[in-house]
């Protein structure tokens with residue numbers, strides 16, 4: 063399941079034991095790591111209280127060890143390589159081999175101990191976003207704890223008090239560390255495994271990067287103008303599809319660690335928001351939606367019944383967020399005869415290239431290395447013309463329960479697909495202008511004089 067496993071060497075152990083200053087903790091949990099962006103199947107709990115494990119989009123859940131009744135995890139903050147989509151890899155910072163880090167799954171009431179080893183070139187910490195915990199475990203450097211210096215291991219320990227959806231991220235040099243992808247998902251399952259049952263529970267984070275075309279490392283000073291908008295650090299067509307069997311109850315949990323809000327939209331179905339930052343919503347408070355806006359720092363859990371078979375788009379509704387690296391200084395050249403213009407301008411500006419009308423066709427330029435096309439992905443009927451925060455909800459009648467494999471493109475029944483009209487166009491019928499007397503009914507009355515009153 064994991065592409066490589068690392069064990070702490072004796073040198074690392076000495077550093078760690080010094081940092082935590084407790085000989086009982088010298089035996090650190092094994093570091094489980096992966097270098098793959100593939101979506102791993104849910105990790106069924108091998109011990110502890112039972113729960114239905116979540117599926118992390120293009121990600122995985124971190125195994126733990128049970129020690130004297132405490133769930134022990136080991137996170138390693140380190141530089142990683144993340145394939146954003148085939149054809150583009152980014153130098154990021156993350157945890158245990160990937161960015162985002164692995165999802166942590168625990169059960170309400172679990173006592174949790176998390177070892178955090180810093181293999182970054184600068185100090186870090188982890189804040190457990192949304193948790194009820196002792197103040198000294200909240201992870202804000204300087205406020206709640208000293209920073210975790212390079213080479214040190216710190217220990218966080220608390221009881222997961224509330225079921226729900228959470229995130230983790232550093233509270234140290236945040237603009238740099240979050241711009242480089244240091245973040246992860248956290249799910250605290252209800253201690254009653256029968257409460258709020260679903261058949262599939264997908265989770266992912268919203269992230270944004272600013273990686274100049276032709277380069278590999280995100281800029282860390284960008285405030286708003288990011289050029290890669292991603293689901294769990296993957297841009298379409300690199301995003302895995304979410305799949306469900308027809309009739310299954312599906313939950314999708316999304317956390318936003320970008321610098322702007324994202325209206326997340328599902329096609330073909332209505333959903334309800336069953337969870338917010340503070341926990342599960344009461345059933346009486348829910349109303350049907352097809353889009354939910356997720357603000358910065360927020361988590362939302364939505365649920366719906368997979369009622370209609372097909373390949374249903376699931377995406378951020380800000381149209382620039384379903385594009386990959388692009389320039390925002392492109393003039394609108396719709397209606398301009400491009401071929402002619404390009405020749406004339408190129409004589410003055412060597413290398414000048416125009417955009418195709420509407421920018422929906424391939425651009426007349428070769429892409430720099432390690433750069434994704436703006437809109438890409440080929441579907442059953444041609445180019446999908448999407449990138450960034452886009453994936454597909456694939457609902458099939460013949461999918462087995464628990465099967466998360468991509469079933470390929472939907473084969474729509476004959477006669478159920480929009481088609482080109484091949485007959486003659488209908489005659490244009492223009493409505494007659496209203497006659498003067500009819501129009502008078504809608505005309506403004508003459509201003510009335512004082513005598514009219």
Ligand SMILES: [Cu+2]
Pocket residue numbers: 291323324325378379380383451
């Ligand atoms: Cu968006």
